[in-house]
Amino acid sequence: MFAFDPDSFLTEAEELDCENTIKSLLSANEKIDYYLWHLKYEIFCDDKKYSKLGTFADICKYLRKEHDFPLSVNTCYDRALAYKEKRIITDKLGIDISHLQISGHALQELRKIKDLARKELVLKKALKNAKNNSSNQITEPDIKIALSEVEREEQLAADDSLVPGSVQLKLIGGDFTDEEQVKQKQSRVGQVSYLYISGAPDANLNLEEKSGLPQYRTEGERLEYTIIEDTTAESDTSRNSFQSHNQGLSFPKGRIFLWNKMRFRSTAEIAIAYALDCQNVEVYFPNCIARCHEQGVPTNKEPDFLVIHKGRTGILEVDGPHHTSERRVLEQERERFFRLKSVRIVERYEAQRCINEPHDVVREFLRLLTMN
Numbered sequence: 001m002f003a004f005d006p007d008s009f010l011t012e013a014e015e016l017d018c019e020n021t022i023k024s025l026l027s028a029n030e031k032i033d034y035y036l037w038h039l040k041y042e043i044f045c046d047d048k049k050y051s052k053l054g055t056f057a058d059i060c061k062y063l064r065k066e067h068d069f070p071l072s073v074n075t076c077y078d079r080a081l082a083y084k085e086k087r088i089i090t091d092k093l094g095i096d097i098s099h100l101q102i103s104g105h106a107l108q109e110l111r112k113i114k115d116l117a118r119k120e121l122v123l124k125k126a127l128k129n130a131k132n133n134s135s136n137q138i139t140e141p142d143i144k145i146a147l148s149e150v151e152r153e154e155q156l157a158a159d160d161s162l163v164p165g166s167v168q169l170k171l172i173g174g175d176f177t178d179e180e181q182v183k184q185k186q187s188r189v190g191q192v193s194y195l196y197i198s199g200a201p202d203a204n205l206n207l208e209e210k211s212g213l214p215q216y217r218t219e220g221e222r223l224e225y226t227i228i229e230d231t232t233a234e235s236d237t238s239r240n241s242f243q244s245h246n247q248g249l250s251f252p253k254g255r256i257f258l259w260n261k262m263r264f265r266s267t268a269e270i271a272i273a274y275a276l277d278c279q280n281v282e283v284y285f286p287n288c289i290a291r292c293h294e295q296g297v298p299t300n301k302e303p304d305f306l307v308i309h310k311g312r313t314g315i316l317e318v319d320g321p322h323h324t325s326e327r328r329v330l331e332q333e334r335e336r337f338f339r340l341k342s343v344r345i346v347e348r349y350e351a352q353r354c355i356n357e358p359h360d361v362v363r364e365f366l367r368l369l370t371m372n
Helices: 010-027 029-043 056-067 073-091 104-111 118-131 140-159 178-184 267-278 325-339 353-354 356-372
Strands: 190-195 222-229 255-259 261-263 282-286 291-293 297-301 307-310 311-317 345-350
Touching: 010 029, 010 056, 029 056, 029 073, 056 073, 073 104, 073 118, 104 118, 104 140, 118 140, 118 190, 190 267, 222 267, 255 267, 261 267, 261 282, 267 282, 267 307, 267 311, 267 356, 297 325, 307 356, 311 353, 311 356, 325 345, 325 353, 345 353, 345 356, 353 356
Parallel strands: 311 345
Antiparallel strands: 190 222, 222 255, 255 261, 282 307, 291 297, 307 311
């Protein structure tokens, strides 16, 4: 049925919890979603552990066959996932949905949105639409409509022309007054925005290991950053062409974000910087130019993150959409150059993963960096 691994099985106390949960599933229909979630995500750790009765799916089959349990295996999975999404809404987003009826399909659709900030925007949009329609129900079409509205607002924001030094605007997820509608075409430079980081920085650590880390929120954090340069509009690509600095260079068709007095070219990089802070990394240099000599010829190279930790030096790269397969040969030459200069590792991570799982990315990178 599955590979035998003693460490993957439940302890005696967990086995007892599993048995009690199975009994509860048979006797408390009104709490069935909770118990399915508890079994799958807390007892079985999202299918990372097994019971003497087997897997989560095995138990669902057993309940249906031996006790006439009304739900199929697929439905059990769906109901557990839906309840998990409800917990994200209430615990992480802080939105009260107790007065609403949100269908399982709506929760499944909402679950597809991995970024917490966008999830919050879509849900609030759906709630607002439901209130306008005097409804206390949220269905799958409601979530899809809200998502399309958010995407449309994001596109409007991306298409705006930029005027340096103009009034700050919140272009996404807010209502515009008549005066604000006139200003929609103005710059986002100087606008304060927020990035939501999910996950715990100290996951899988024992108490002694955690004692060496700073106290960060265990269920995520909201980071504030500011757009300080924006060259995404054609008319602005040369606006800062004569400005020079050695950290967070401007590129045509790109933005520069300011967080903790450091310059970044994406919110993914901000997420990684925050995760590096959480792990007490000894030294890291974000987006700093390195003056290099290749065969006697001086050149500039800019690693995303040059990290020094426990006597080891490594480079962590955040790969956005501009990192195409055509550029891979050049990137490999660049990585080889740094490794030849005693940089221990050069690891690349896809930008979306850096946003969704920054703590996991950094933990993995540091393991590779300090591995014997």
